[in-house]
Amino acid sequence: MSSLSGRGQRLVQSPPAAEYLREHFARSPAPHDPALRPDGYIPLCVAENKLMSDLLCPQLGRPRQVPARVLGYDAMIGSWQFREALAGFLPRFLGRAVRPEHLAVLAGAGSVLELLFHVIADPGDAVLVPTPSYAGFWPDLETRDELCIVPVHTSASTGFRLTPELLDSALKSAGRRVRALLFTSPDNPLGRVYSRPELEAVLSWAEHAGIHLVMDEIYALSVFGPQAFVSAASLRPALGERVHVVWAFSKDFAASGLRAGVLVSENAEVLAAVDGLAYWACCSGHTQLVLGEMLSDQAWVEGYVSTMRARLGSAQHAVTRALTASGIPFLPSEAGFFLLVDLRRFLDSPSWDAEARLWRRLVEGANVNLTPGSACRISEPGFMRLCFAAVPEHTATVAVDRLARVLGG
Numbered sequence: 475m476s477s478l479s480g481r482g483q484r485l486v487q488s489p490p491a492a493e494y495l496r497e498h499f500a501r502s503p504a505p506h507d508p509a510l511r512p513d514g515y516i517p518l519c520v521a522e523n524k525l526m527s528d529l530l531c532p533q534l535g536r537p538r539q540v541p542a543r544v545l546g547y548d549a550m551i552g553s554w555q556f557r558e559a560l561a562g563f564l565p566r567f568l569g570r571a572v573r574p575e576h577l578a579v580l581a582g583a584g585s586v587l588e589l590l591f592h593v594i595a596d597p598g599d600a601v602l603v604p605t606p607s608y609a610g611f612w613p614d615l616e617t618r619d620e621l622c623i624v625p626v627h628t629s630a631s632t633g634f635r636l637t638p639e640l641l642d643s644a645l646k647s648a649g650r651r652v653r654a655l656l657f658t659s660p661d662n663p664l665g666r667v668y669s670r671p672e673l674e675a676v677l678s679w680a681e682h683a684g685i686h687l688v689m690d691e692i693y694a695l696s697v698f699g700p701q702a703f704v705s706a707a708s709l710r711p712a713l714g715e716r717v718h719v720v721w722a723f724s725k726d727f728a729a730s731g732l733r734a735g736v737l738v739s740e741n742a743e744v745l746a747a748v749d750g751l752a753y754w755a756c757c758s759g760h761t762q763l764v765l766g767e768m769l770s771d772q773a774w775v776e777g778y779v780s781t782m783r784a785r786l787g788s789a790q791h792a793v794t795r796a797l798t799a800s801g802i803p804f805l806p807s808e809a810g811f812f813l814l815v816d817l818r819r820f821l822d823s824p825s826w827d828a829e830a831r832l833w834r835r836l837v838e839g840a841n842v843n844l845t846p847g848s849a850c851r852i853s854e855p856g857f858m859r860l861c862f863a864a865v866p867e868h869t870a871t872v873a874v875d876r877l878a879r880v881l882g883g
Contacts, residue, residue: 552579569708665807699808800878818856
């Protein structure tokens with residue numbers, strides 16, 4: 475007889491972490507090294523920017539005076555000093571002024587999403603998520619919040635374009651109360667930056683449907699293509715009661731390990747309810763101090779963002795050049811750390827089982843890990859996400875060469 479509760483048994487029997495992540499952590503102790511381990515593991519499955527540590531580590535590690543207040547309890551949704559610093563920084567991409575009292579800081583964007591949806595939806599309620607999607611939304615919302623994500627499937631044949639008609643169909647067929655639409659821009663995994671008219675259509679649809687719109691804008695500054703980022707926060711004079719923006723330091727500042735996510739909301743009840751849960755997901759006071767000082771150095775931030783965009787563009791160009799030379803089809807991206815490779819012609823049948831077999835073949839044969847399309851809830855099998863910024867540029871091209879050898883074998 476198990477010593478665990480029913481909840482504990484379910485976590486063991488059906489772990490929230492996807493198989494590709496479990497494989498990633500199992501292989502990570504033996505990474506690729508050109509000299510020491512040329513056949514080592516190359517992870518192209520995790521959306522992290524590993525190209526910026528030479529700028530970030532000196533900035534975050536410089537000597538500083540740590541005030542005594544950092545050692546004690548503070549507001550669980552972030553110290554007032556840190557939220558003031560964020561209020562000075564966020565308008566850079568939100569396109570509007572932000573007040574500190576409209577911000578909550580928690581231990582990463584995942585915690586922000588989990589707590590936000592905990593207070594705007596009840597167990598069994600539905601949340602609409604357009605696909606292809608970030609794979610982590612499912613464990614974020616379904617594990618402890620016990621919500622039901624209803625995918626809004628877009629099609630490769632239309633370039634994965636979302637339309638109001640697709641949203642209408644998902645809303646009508648949900649079979650349960652729909653509380654929110656969770657929308658990501660820039661998009662993960664497509665790396666697409668949505669235009670003002672496209673965002674206006676999404677916002678207008680959510681307003682007409684009378685549901686919350688949660689905008690995941692976590693890649694707002696990680697744009698390297700010609701399309702300028704537009705925040706949903708800039709579309710109306712006020713966010714109102716039902717529009718909420720999520721951002722974090724994990725992507726734009728390449729610091730996923732520091733666990734600092736931000737909620738922007740003008741709904742006082744939402745913020746008060748999130749505050750009631752924040753004790754279990756608060757961000758370290760020392761982390762807030764370090765990040766707040768970083769944001770206050772405006773000249774450094776300007777240089778960092780400019781360099782980051784250039785490096786992301788260079789990495790994407792190197793990988794797409796290697797993919798083209800190897801005959802591997804892909805969908806170009808203009809933001810984020812990733813793109814989709816189209817491996818449909820390499821499947822032994824047009825099925826999800828065939829995609830799983832191909833993914834396993836690439837992991838075992840190339841020691842390269844991609845994010846399977848099934849994890850991104852793509853509407854048809856054969857697409858996989860390739861995270862080109864997760865390793866140094868040269869290592870990413872080595873990975874493509876390995877993939878090509880396995881696919882051609």
